Structure formats: C-alpha cells, structure tokens
Amino acid sequence: MTPSASAGPVATYDVIVIGGGAAGENAADYAIRGSDRTAALVESGLLGGECSYYACIPSKALLRPLDVAETAANLEGLSTPSLDRAGLLARRDRWVADYQDAGQVRWATGAGLDVVRGHGRLVGDRTVEVFGRSGDVRHLVAREAVVLATGSVPVIPPPLAGVAPWTTREATGVTAVPDRLAIVGGGPAACEAARWMSALGAEVTLLVRHRLLSRFEDFAGDDVADGLRAAGVRVLLDTAVDSAERATDPAAPAGALTLHLDDGADLTVDEVLVAAGRRPNTDDLGLDALDLTAADLQGRTHGGTLPDWLYTVGDVNGEALLTHWGKHQARMVGRRIAARAEGRPAPEELPAPVPTVVFTSPQVAAVGLTSREAAAHGLAVRLLDVDYTSAAGASLLRDDAHGQVRLVVDAATDVLLGATFVGPEVAEQLHAATIAITAGLDLATLRRAVPSYPTASEVWLRLLEQ
Known part of the structure; x- marks a missing residue:
C-alpha cells in the first residue's frame, strides 16, 4: 500500500522503529551504525520508554539507598543512617531527568536517528502512519525493515478496573505517599514496590494470589516474604480481591477504598497498586492491516507468519518481559537487518539463558x-x-x-x-x-x-x- 498525497506527507527511511524505549533505540542504532542508512524512531511518549522513567531506573534509584541503610544498620561500628524522604524522591527525579527526554533525544540524534513524535501504526506494506501530538498525520515508508518495539502495558484484574488503581507508573513516580497502600501481585515489581513504599512511610499490605516469586525456586519467595514482613509489610498469601469500591461518603478519608477479599474479609486502604503482570502492547498497532493478530508476534522476532520486512523486539513479542532481554533481541535484530541490507549472511544466533534480578531484601x-x-x-x-x-x-x-x-x-x-x-x-x-x-x-x-x-x-x- 502506498498512501495518497492527501493522506499527509510521506518520508522514506531504510528502517522504521515503532517504539522508542530501550529495545527500540538499540534496534534502530544497530541497524544503521557505521553506514549511511537512515532510521526513524517513532515514539508517542518520552524517548527512552518505560524502563528509563517509570520502571527499572526509578525503582532502583529508590531501592539502592535502602540497601545502603540496611547494610549500615547491620555492620558493627556504623550508625544507622536516617531516611530523608524528600531526598530519596529527589534522587529518583534526577535519575529520570525530571521526566524530560532531551538527553535521550541528543543521543538518538547523535546516533543518526530521526525522532518522530506521535503514535505509530502499520497501515500497509512497509508503511507506518504517525498521528502527531498536534493532530497532524504523516506516513513513513521503509526500504528495508519495520521493527515493532511497543513494549507492554499493565494487566488490571476486572475486580479493580473500576476504582482507578495505581500501576507501577504511579508507584515509581509517587510524590504524595498514601497512609495505607494495598499492593496486588507477588512478582518482582510488587515485591520491590512494597519495599520502597513501606520505607517511605506507607502501611503496606501485599495481596498475593498464591505465593511470592512463584517463577523462582520456592526458597526465594519464602526469604523475600520474611524480609518484607521484617520491614513492616503485611504479606497475605493465597489471597485475591473479589471486588473493590471507592468511598463516596464525604467524611471518608480522601481516596479511601475498600477491597473485598476472597476469604470474606474487607481491607480499607487509601490506594491500591496493581502489579499483577503485564501484556504485550499491541493496542492500535495496525496488525489487522497485514492480516496479523497479536498471537502472530508472540515468541518470535522475525519469520513465521510475519512479512519478511517486519521484526519485533522487547516485551511486544512476549518472550521475556525484561529490559535487558529486549535490548539483547534488539542488538540481534539490528545486526540481522544490517547484514541483509549489505548482502551479508545473517549472524548466527545461538540460544541464551535469561537472567533476572529482584532488588528486594x-x-x-x-x-x-x-x-x-x-x-x-x-x-x-x-x-x-x-x-x-x-x-x-x-x-x-x-x-x-x-x-x-x-x-x-x-x-x-x-x-x-x-x-x-x-x-x-x-x-x-x-x-x-x-x-x-x-x-x-x-x-x-x-x-x-x-x-x-x-x-x-x-x-x-x-x-x-x-
């Protein structure tokens, strides 16, 4: 499909990447580095993506001082440092560049990438439609490849969908710490958030459907549960939320909501954070224009039912929802695109194990x-x-x-x-x-x-x- 002139301006690149997070940045960079090829990086939010502003970086900026404080508290000869809440949040803000992406844009420009602001979606063969922030529409056409790097979005269980729950974005970006916080989930994100929110002064209750860190060895979840309890977190295993409602009584504390648990108990909190998993972000990606579904992307970076010019990297293909794994995929895909453009054999890609770290105590x-x-x-x-x-x-x-x-x-x-x-x-x-x-x-x-x-x-x- 070639867009008509009336559909908006058309620009041609060798490579177009939809999604400017860590995986997308690496795919674009590796596809053109050391060459005269061109690449466009399409991003509707902050360049650098979820990890840079709302996940890995801010969470570790909050957690590292807690590690140091705990170590000092448990080394004879040192005094326990006191937690400075304002200082901790200020450290987080520095690490996320105050939620500004000028530094990331400078990097991209220096790497030879064109940053295209707006929501990108497939509309046909090698063609991406971009809806700009001001309502403008433009089309990009790729000579060599289009890479999907749109990441993932939180899964919100139906019982909580109607109460405007927090996701990890609100948790890593917290400014007003709630007095009482419920966290739904038992994976790495839930455990890490429970740790820093408790340290910031919230009374935290962790609601876990089965057990903590269920994908790890059992002793890992047991030790982390003990650590959270020692830090003052209430950990409820084998517990789920059946329904939830926010208070309508004007006399109720601001934001107060009630969670009705599956054991018949009620839990009243000021906010609830849902960290119960994520799903690939294929919303309004235009897959139907190519007769594809989200399932066609799962577990593959290229090939299968995908057109030979279409690639995926990172969370969108669901292989392992980890930043370092998305970047690993992106480097491989970028090298593969470069080799194909230059008429060289694709580099050998051997299986590799997926490492994971949970920054709990x-x-x-x-x-x-x-x-x-x-x-x-x-x-x-x-x-x-x-x-x-x-x-x-x-x-x-x-x-x-x-x-x-x-x-x-x-x-x-x-x-x-x-x-x-x-x-x-x-x-x-x-x-x-x-x-x-x-x-x-x-x-x-x-x-x-x-x-x-x-x-x-x-x-x-x-x-x-x-």
Whole structure:
C-alpha cells in the first residue's frame, strides 16, 4: 500500500522503529551504525520508554539507598543512617531527568536517528502512519525493515478496573505517599514496590494470589516474604480481591477504598497498586492491516507468519518481559537487518539463558532452569545447595547476612543448567552463572576457576565441593 498525497506527507527511511524505549533505540542504532542508512524512531511518549522513567531506573534509584541503610544498620561500628524522604524522591527525579527526554533525544540524534513524535501504526506494506501530538498525520515508508518495539502495558484484574488503581507508573513516580497502600501481585515489581513504599512511610499490605516469586525456586519467595514482613509489610498469601469500591461518603478519608477479599474479609486502604503482570502492547498497532493478530508476534522476532520486512523486539513479542532481554533481541535484530541490507549472511544466533534480578531484601538473582522447570522438562538433575554465608566474604557483607544458593546440574553430563542466589548483593554473582550456562560449562571446568578470598564468590567453591 502506498498512501495518497492527501493522506499527509510521506518520508522514506531504510528502517522504521515503532517504539522508542530501550529495545527500540538499540534496534534502530544497530541497524544503521557505521553506514549511511537512515532510521526513524517513532515514539508517542518520552524517548527512552518505560524502563528509563517509570520502571527499572526509578525503582532502583529508590531501592539502592535502602540497601545502603540496611547494610549500615547491620555492620558493627556504623550508625544507622536516617531516611530523608524528600531526598530519596529527589534522587529518583534526577535519575529520570525530571521526566524530560532531551538527553535521550541528543543521543538518538547523535546516533543518526530521526525522532518522530506521535503514535505509530502499520497501515500497509512497509508503511507506518504517525498521528502527531498536534493532530497532524504523516506516513513513513521503509526500504528495508519495520521493527515493532511497543513494549507492554499493565494487566488490571476486572475486580479493580473500576476504582482507578495505581500501576507501577504511579508507584515509581509517587510524590504524595498514601497512609495505607494495598499492593496486588507477588512478582518482582510488587515485591520491590512494597519495599520502597513501606520505607517511605506507607502501611503496606501485599495481596498475593498464591505465593511470592512463584517463577523462582520456592526458597526465594519464602526469604523475600520474611524480609518484607521484617520491614513492616503485611504479606497475605493465597489471597485475591473479589471486588473493590471507592468511598463516596464525604467524611471518608480522601481516596479511601475498600477491597473485598476472597476469604470474606474487607481491607480499607487509601490506594491500591496493581502489579499483577503485564501484556504485550499491541493496542492500535495496525496488525489487522497485514492480516496479523497479536498471537502472530508472540515468541518470535522475525519469520513465521510475519512479512519478511517486519521484526519485533522487547516485551511486544512476549518472550521475556525484561529490559535487558529486549535490548539483547534488539542488538540481534539490528545486526540481522544490517547484514541483509549489505548482502551479508545473517549472524548466527545461538540460544541464551535469561537472567533476572529482584532488588528486594534479600536480593534474588536467577538464571537458567529452576528445579521445578527441569522436572517439567523431564530432565534428570542434581541440586547443589549451600548457605550463602558458607563463604566468609558473604558473611562479611553484613553482620546479619543470610541466604541460600542452588545450582541445577544435569545428572548425566554435570553441565550447569540453572542457578539461584538469595542474599545480600547477590545480583553481582549472577553474571558468572550466566556465562557458565551460556558456555555449557560442566562442574569440572568450573572447579578450575579459583575465586578470590575473602569474597562472596567463594560460594561457588562451596557448591562445587559437593
């Protein structure tokens, strides 16, 4: 389809990316870098996307000072720092550039990308229609490729849809801390938000349908639940919301709402945060113009039922809703587009494990298969378990340090299949495990890697001694 002149101005690029978050930025950059190819980055919001302003960056800006304060409180010889609520929120604001994207735009322009402001949707073969902020409409046509990088949006359970709940955007961007906050969900986003909202002074109740961090090893969720309770969070497992209503009584506290729980109890709070999962954002993306559905995008970056010029990266394909995984996909897709444009063979793309970190107290870091996933795949495995503090370096991190580490090992080959770490600062342990699984290393090879003393990485030695 070629748009008519009356449909608005037409611009042609080699590559068009719909969605200017981290994944979209990387796909556009890698597709044209070192060449004279052109690329347009279409974005209706802030360039840099969800992670930069409403998720990863602001949440970690809020959580890191809590880590430092807890460590100081649990190291003999140090005084416990006091929390400065205004200072903590000011730190968050600096890290999100006060919700301005001028810096991201400078980067994009410097990388040779044209930033096109507006909502982009497919309208035909290699053609994207962009509805601008001022109501203008323009069309972009791609010579080589169109990349979909529109991310994901929160899933709001029907019982809460009518009470204007918070999502993670309101939680990371909080300015007025509610006295009483309910959080619905038991995944990483819910657990992290419970931690910083409690530290900011909210009375937090976490409502979890089954158990915390259900996709991780069971001990991870148990330890995080203990940590949240120790921080003053009320954790209700096996609990769901049947219905909800906001107060209409003028005498009621501003914003007060009542949650009717499935056990018959009522919970009255000032706000409710829904962190119960996300879904790929395919809303008004124009898939029907190509006879595609959202299901056609799932689990693939290219090929299948997709036209050969259409690619996906990041949350929109549902493979793993993590910023670093979206950026990984974007680098691969960008290289593939570049190779095709230059008549070169596409670079080899080997499978890679997905690492995940939960910035709770204790931290959780995991990569590869859990013991439950290995069993579901019918794999015979050995589990190597040790206390995190069996390594002197881990015990030195905090006087109250504790945690657990598990390796999932193929029983026949001794190859590492998965690893889970729970404890202070275990996020920095994860990449070694990711490298080992990516490389297909066995235990004999890992034993040759000597950890320094006294570091927390000596936990690997304790595991391999088994």
